[in-house]
Structure formats: C-alpha cells, structure tokens
Amino acid sequence: MAEKLALMRDAYGETLVELGRRNNNIVVLDADLSPSTKTSLFAKEFPERFFDVGVAEANMISIAAGLASVGKIAFASTFAVFGVEKGLNQFKQSVAYPNLNVKLVTTHGGISVGEDGSSHFCIEDLAVMRSLPNVTVIVPADAVETRVATRAIAEHFGPVFMRLSRPKTPLVYDDGYRFMGKELKFEIGKSITLREGRDVTILATGLMVAESLLAVQELAKEGIDAGVINFHTIKPIDREAILRAATSTGALVTAEEHNVIGGLGGAVAEVLVEENPVPMVRVGIQDTYAESGPWRELFAKYGLTSSDIVKAVKKVLKRRGR
Amino acid sequence: MTPFDQKTAPHDERLIKKLSEIALTIRRNSLIMTTKAASGHPGGSLSCADILAAIYFHQLRYDPENPNWGGRDRFILSKGHAAPAFYAALAIAGFFPTEELWKLRKLGSMLQGHPDMRKTPGVDASTGTLGQGLSIGVGMALAFRLDGKDNRVYVLLGDGELDEGQVWEAAMSAAHYKIDNLTAIVDYNRQQLSGCTEKIMNLEPIVDKWKAFGWHVIQIDGHDMKQILDALDEAEKIKGKPTVILAYTIKGKGVPMLEKLFLAGDCKYHGTPLTETELARALEELYG
Numbered sequence: 260m261a262e263k264l265a266l267m268r269d270a271y272g273e274t275l276v277e278l279g280r281r282n283n284n285i286v287v288l289d290a291d292l293s294p295s296t297k298t299s300l301f302a303k304e305f306p307e308r309f310f311d312v313g314v315a316e317a318n319m320i321s322i323a324a325g326l327a328s329v330g331k332i333a334f335a336s337t338f339a340v341f342g343v344e345k346g347l348n349q350f351k352q353s354v355a356y357p358n359l360n361v362k363l364v365t366t367h368g369g370i371s372v373g374e375d376g377s378s379h380f381c382i383e384d385l386a387v388m389r390s391l392p393n394v395t396v397i398v399p400a401d402a403v404e405t406r407v408a409t410r411a412i413a414e415h416f417g418p419v420f421m422r423l424s425r426p427k428t429p430l431v432y433d434d435g436y437r438f439m440g441k442e443l444k445f446e447i448g449k450s451i452t453l454r455e456g457r458d459v460t461i462l463a464t465g466l467m468v469a470e471s472l473l474a475v476q477e478l479a480k481e482g483i484d485a486g487v488i489n490f491h492t493i494k495p496i497d498r499e500a501i502l503r504a505a506t507s508t509g510a511l512v513t514a515e516e517h518n519v520i521g522g523l524g525g526a527v528a529e530v531l532v533e534e535n536p537v538p539m540v541r542v543g544i545q546d547t548y549a550e551s552g553p554w555r556e557l558f559a560k561y562g563l564t565s566s567d568i569v570k571a572v573k574k575v576l577k578r579r580g581r
Numbered sequence: 582m583t584p585f586d587q588k589t590a591p592h593d594e595r596l597i598k599k600l601s602e603i604a605l606t607i608r609r610n611s612l613i614m615t616t617k618a619a620s621g622h623p624g625g626s627l628s629c630a631d632i633l634a635a636i637y638f639h640q641l642r643y644d645p646e647n648p649n650w651g652g653r654d655r656f657i658l659s660k661g662h663a664a665p666a667f668y669a670a671l672a673i674a675g676f677f678p679t680e681e682l683w684k685l686r687k688l689g690s691m692l693q694g695h696p697d698m699r700k701t702p703g704v705d706a707s708t709g710t711l712g713q714g715l716s717i718g719v720g721m722a723l724a725f726r727l728d729g730k731d732n733r734v735y736v737l738l739g740d741g742e743l744d745e746g747q748v749w750e751a752a753m754s755a756a757h758y759k760i761d762n763l764t765a766i767v768d769y770n771r772q773q774l775s776g777c778t779e780k781i782m783n784l785e786p787i788v789d790k791w792k793a794f795g796w797h798v799i800q801i802d803g804h805d806m807k808q809i810l811d812a813l814d815e816a817e818k819i820k821g822k823p824t825v826i827l828a829y830t831i832k833g834k835g836v837p838m839l840e841k842l843f844l845a846g847d848c849k850y851h852g853t854p855l856t857e858t859e860l861a862r863a864l865e866e867l868y869g
C-alpha cells in the first residue's frame with residue numbers, strides 16, 4: 260500500500276480560513292514565518308485580521324494576549340522552537356496565568372524539521388507546555404486530524420498549545436476523520452483507540468502514530484498482538500485509557516518525537532506509577548541534541564522508527580514475562 | 582602577511598581585487614552548497630558575501646591551523662541562516678577542506694544547517710535562533726576587557742533580525758558598559774523571510790535608533806569593498822562606545838534573477854535553493 264502523504268500545515272492554514280469565514284472574532288498572528296506556517300492563507304483572505312509582527316515571538320504572544328482579553332480568539336503561529344522557547348514566559352505570564360483564549364499553534368515540532376538542524380528542532384515543547392497550569396496540549400497525528408483539532412481548539416475556551424510538523428507526513432486517517440471505515444469524533448482529552456491488542460499497547464502521539472501502526476504489522480509477523488492508542492491530547496491526559504490499557508495488556512510502550520523526558524512518556528508514567536505500575540518502555544529521543552539531515556534518516560538514527568517500537572515492545576514484554 | 586594579522590595591509594587596488602574575488606567564490610560556493618543540500622538560504626548568504634570576505638581575509642585575527650588559539654578575534658554570525666556564506670569563507674580560510682561544503686545539511690556532516698560551535702572548526706558561537714548574537718558578543722567583549730586582552734568581536738546581524746527585542750537589550754547594554762572592542766554589522770538588505778522589512782516591520786529611522794541607544798553609526802554600501810574596509814577600521818578607532826556599521830546591501834546580490842525577485846518583494850529564495858537548471862544559469866551570470 261503506497262503511503263498517502265499530506266502537510267499538516269496546509270490543513271491548518273485552510274482550516275483557519277474556514278474558521279475566519281464563520282467567525283469575525285478569529286484573529287491570526289505570525290512572526291515572519293507565514294509562508295511556512297501557512298497562516299499566509301488567512302492573511303490573504305483577511306488582511307485586516309492578520310498581524311505579522313516580524314521576527315518577534317515574545318511580542319507576538321503578548322499581543323495575542325491583549326487581543327484575547329478584549330474578546331478575540333487569537334491564533335499565534337511560528338515554528339515550535341521559537342514560539343515555545345522565545346515566548347515561554349510571555350505565554351505563561353500574559354496567556355496561561357490569566358487563562359486567556361490564545362491558541363499557540365506551532366509548526367516544525369520535533370526533529371522532522373530535518374536539514375535546518377538542532378537550532379530549529381523542538382524536543383521539549385510538550386514537557387514545557389504540559390507543566391503550565393490552564394494549558395491544553397494537542398499533537399495531531401496527520402493532516403486530517405489537524406483539521407478537526409484546529410476546529411476543536413477554536414471552540415474550546417482557554418490557552419492551547421498545538422504542535423504541527425514540517426514535512427509531508429503519512430496519513431493515518433481518511434478524509435472526514437475516518438479510520439478503517441469508521442467515522443471518529445475528535446474530543447479534546449479523549450484518546451483514540453486505533454487498534455485493540457492482546458499482548459501490549461502502544462501509546463503514541465504525532466508522527467509516531469503512523470510508525471506505531473507499522474510496528475503492529477511487524478509484530479504480528481512474530482505472533483505479537485499489539486494495540487495502538489493515539490494520544491492527540493497530551494494534556495489533559497486520558498487517564499482512563501491509560502489505565503484500561505494497563506489492565507488489559509499489562510505492558511505499555513509510549514512513542515513520541517520528543518525527548519523521553521517529560522512528554523507523553525512522562526505523562527503516562529505519572530499515571531501508572533500512582534495507579535497501576537505495570538512495566539512500560541519509552542520510545543523517544545534519548546536526551547540528546549540531534550543534527551541536520553533528511554528527517555527519515557534522522558528518525559532512523561535517533562530511534563524513532565517502527566523497528567525501534569518493535570524493540571521496545573520486546574523489551575517490555577520480557578519485563579512483564581509472557 | 583601572517584595568517585594571524587592581515588589588517589595592516591593598505592586598502593589599495595590589489596587588496597580590493599583580492600577580496601572581491603574571494604567574495605565571488607563565497608557567492609558561488611553558497612549557491613552550489615544549497616542546491617546540493619536541496620535546502621538552505623541563498624538570498625541572505627549572497628548579501629553578506631563582501632562583508633565576510635573583508636572580515637575573514639583582512640580584518641580578523643585567527644589561525645586556521647589552531648582554531649582555538651587564545652589570541653583570535655571572534656566573529657559571530659548572528660543571522661545564522663547565512664551559514665552557507667560563512668562556511669564558504671571558513672573553507673577558503675583553511676579551517677576545513679572545501680569538500681566538506683558539499684556535505685552541508687547531510688547526516689553526519691560537520692556543517693549543520695545553522696552554525697554549531699561544537700561541530701565546526703572556526704565557528705565560535707552556535708546560532709540559528711535570531712536575536713542572540715549581539716548579546717553573546719557583548720559577553721565576549723566584556724570577558725576580553727576583564728582579562729586586559731585586545732581581541733576584537735564582530736557580530737553580523739540581519740535587518741529582519743532587528744525585530745527581536747533582545748537585539749535592543751544587547752544594544753543598550755553594550756553602550757551602558759561602554760564596549761568599544763565590538764563591532765556590529767547590519768546586513769541591511771531590506772528584506773526578511775516573508776517580505777520587505779518596510780512592509781513587515783518598519784525599522785526606520787534606523788540610524789536614529791542606534792544613535793539613541795548610544796552607538797556610533799557608520800553607513801556604507803555593503804558591496805563596496807573599500808567602504809567596508811574603511812568602516813571596519815573606523816570602528817576600531819572609536820573609543821568609549823560601541824560601533825555599528827549599517828551596510829546597505831542587496832538580497833540575492835550577484836545573481837540578477839534573484840536580485841530582481843527580491844527587489845520586487847518576492848522572498849521565495851530567502852529559504853529555497855536554486856534548482857540545478859537555475860544554478861547553472863546563475864553561475865554563468867554571477868558577478869560582484
């Protein structure tokens with residue numbers, strides 16, 4: 260089966276335009292990256308509701324806070340590394356603390372940024388954003404999920420951080436948010452079980468959802484029946500789904516394009532350790548800075564492929580004893 | 582002429598010819614590198630090629646055989662996306678073989694998409710996130726002064742980069758500490774990533790801004806080698822305050838097709854390399 264690829268960024272930009280048509284209160288900000296983040300699509304149709312503040316991310320986030328405090332729904336976009344890191348205190352102080360309706364939607368999350376290298380990677384965004392009270396953290400798995408997620412966060416009142424990716428990535432879902440023919444509903448905080456498994460459950464987010472589905476096929480060849488849950492919401496984390504998986508398979512693997520510290524793996528471990536400490540193994544970047552290169556090659560070198568998930572599954576099954 | 586100190590050479594025809602030829606090589610290699618890497622930033626690499634040639638082959642004190650030599654001056658490419666031009670200059674200077682250039686942005690390469698001081702000999706500051714180089718430079722300048730050393734610090738900034746508040750925090754602190762062993766150079770090509778600076782975020786009156794922040798300001802044509810050299814010398818003579826050289830440049834300089842697009846406000850080639858066919862034509866037409 261040939262992989263179908265699409266840009267999450269296109270889906271984001273197009274959905275912003277759709278939202279803008281429906282709601283005059285939607286405003287969009289960018290920091291000199293609109294051709295990349297695709298807020299350029301919104302800028303073209305609604306120039307009076309679009310503000311490019313130049314290369315000034317901190318300024319952008321606090322301006323968004325001001326707009327939101329007067330009743331606007333403010334979407335602010337740039338690359339993850341700049342939005343999260345250059346505007347972190349602004350996001351905490353002017354947005355999260357007063358619980359304002361700002362959506363920080365950053366593209367170029369993780370290391371799939373590729374050739375630009377470590378200065379442009381962001382492998383800490385989930386850990387950082389997850390630890391801010393009031394903030395909802397979303398990571399769509401593909402372009403289709405990006406569309407429904409963008410609509411959902413516009414509906415949701417309050418600060419949101421959403422991470423998108425740079426490259427064209429494999430589609431997990433079919434148009435209209437369907438998986439294996441079944442129509443799904445996107446609810447913030449409710450994970451999506453893509454596949455039930457008897458032996459082990461893989462809890463994945465973002466680009467690692469597609470890798471997890473590939474891993475399922477590889478594992479099946481060895482007689483291992485693995486389930487996959489897509490955690491499109493990192494916060495609030497779907498505790499029930501984690502605990503259900505812990506009870507049903509007794510062994511979990513988390514998979515994320517993020518440092519193994521503090522992201523999805525961290526969130527899942529926090530739940531398990533307090534409720535039902537079954538064995539788990541984290542797939543992710545092993546607390547290191549990666550480097551420039553094509554993103555698929557980086558995924559191979561830095562342990563983010565389906566075969567890394569397969570290895571992790573074997574390790575966790577050994578620990579559980581099967 | 583020792584590799585450690587070249588700046589005593591007079592600013593004569595011979596020197597200017599030599600530096601202009603080097604600038605041309607920097608331009609050529611920046612274009613080839615980015616096309617080979619199928620990614621990277623041609624526009625802002627071309628606009629600063631003359632400045633880099635003047636700095637690396639006349640003004641800066643360094644020893645390519647010993648990149649960590651304590652007596653070296655420091656150069657910081659604050660607009661880190663112009664790494665191709667920077668790497669091309671470092672290769673000519675002898676910090677690493679020219680062949681390394683063709684591995685730009687590939688897995689395992691010493692040449693990262695943006696400057697990395699732990700991977701590339703000759704790189705003294707890791708940059709890529711805009712807005713930080715001037716602050717790093719202020720720190721270096723303070724350290725040299727504390728140690729009673731005469732090393733100088735050069736920081737190259739983009740004009741779009743001046744949108745970052747941190748640049749002005751650094752500017753204020755450099756004047757406050759009366760730093761005169763640092764020269765800032767702004768590659769004022771009047772374009773940023775998504776359009777002209779005038780349209781995205783107007784910087785004018787830029788001279789008044791730097792002056793109000795306590796800086797000595799020199800304005801030059803950033804493609805006139807004599808003016809660049811004279812400005813770099815003048816900056817060293819100013820005592821008790823920092824100096825900024827506002828270098829008026831053209832984004833895409835040297836490739837008529839790119840110059841035309843940028844001047845018309847089309848910034849496609851800010852972060853998109855030329856195709857093989859475009860490259861062949863650009864190399865034929867390349868000048869300056």
Ligand SMILES: Cc1ncc(C[n+]2csc(CCOP(=O)(O)OP(=O)(O)O)c2C)c(N)n1
Nearest residue numbers: 291625709710711739740741742772773774
């Ligand atoms: C903090 C930060 N925000 C955004 C970017 C993405 N970016 C790369 S280059 C660029 C435009 C820079 O314009 P300018 O400084 O004028 O550079 P030049 O035109 O000389 O290439 C932007 C926004 C970045 N590298 N760093």
